[in-house]
Amino acid sequence: MKTALRNTFVRAAILALIAVPLAAAVAISAQESKAKTVKDVVCGMNVNPETAKFKTTHEGETYYFCSESCQKKFTAEPAKYVKTAKDPVCGMSVEVASAKHKTTHDGKTYYFCSEICLKKFAAEPAKYIK
Numbered sequence: 001m002k003t004a005l006r007n008t009f010v011r012a013a014i015l016a017l018i019a020v021p022l023a024a025a026v027a028i029s030a031q032e033s034k035a036k037t038v039k040d041v042v043c044g045m046n047v048n049p050e051t052a053k054f055k056t057t058h059e060g061e062t063y064y065f066c067s068e069s070c071q072k073k074f075t076a077e078p079a080k081y082v083k084t085a086k087d088p089v090c091g092m093s094v095e096v097a098s099a100k101h102k103t104t105h106d107g108k109t110y111y112f113c114s115e116i117c118l119k120k121f122a123a124e125p126a127k128y129i130k
Ligand SMILES: [Zn+2]
Pocket: 040, 042, 043, 044, 045, 065, 066, 067, 070
């Protein structure tokens, strides 16, 4: 009987030990998501889009920067910092680093989700470039 009681106590103590840090972690992550930051793709810093002074639009997406220097680096060579590109044929987002289907047209590299899209583009690039 005594052992059973002690076990219950120990279990409750362990539960309390686990529950408290868990609750704290949840509270912290809730706070973080409230701040809603985006990553400066040049330096990796977190930037608050609501207060960001430096931003630019690239292929329909807005990018935010911590400083004018990061913004300038990005506008000079966006392809260096953008991790995904839009497949101009189907509109899908394609991971640049692992893209198997790509082509260069007028000095610009285009990425495709599949060979089908790449072939469609190669046949009539003007149809897909705005
Ligand atoms: Zn930066």
